[in-house]
Amino acid sequence: MDEAAAERLVLPAVEGNALLHAIDKLEAFGPQLGYPHSSAVQGYPALRELRPRAGRSPWRALYQRVGDVFVIAAIGPEAQVDNRRFRKAARLALARLDELEED
Numbered sequence: 001m002d003e004a005a006a007e008r009l010v011l012p013a014v015e016g017n018a019l020l021h022a023i024d025k026l027e028a029f030g031p032q033l034g035y036p037h038s039s040a041v042q043g044y045p046a047l048r049e050l051r052p053r054a055g056r057s058p059w060r061a062l063y064q065r066v067g068d069v070f071v072i073a074a075i076g077p078e079a080q081v082d083n084r085r086f087r088k089a090a091r092l093a094l095a096r097l098d099e100l101e102e103d
Helices: 002-009 013-032 083-102
Strands: 038-041 044-050 059-066 069-077
Touching (some): 002 069, 059 083
Antiparallel strands (some): 059 069
8 A cells, every 4th residue: 555655664764674574574475474573463353463573673564465465554663662553553554454445
């Protein structure tokens, strides 16, 4: 999604690069990409999170599988870093995914 791509661009360069590397792993391993690189989002069963640098990054990419494609719908802080902004990013991701399904 264009919005998530724009959110990635405002991350510090090191974190943005780590996120791109995590996306490459998701593309390579698909649904087999497991913890610590990916995990379910607690409280949002429809979402998963990419965990750059095996979870050591303070940023997360929130995504969902739509058909055979993984859609990154939002970028937000790790929940323990900023829970309020993480939940906001999760709600935004779900809203964006709903819009995508309507199209």
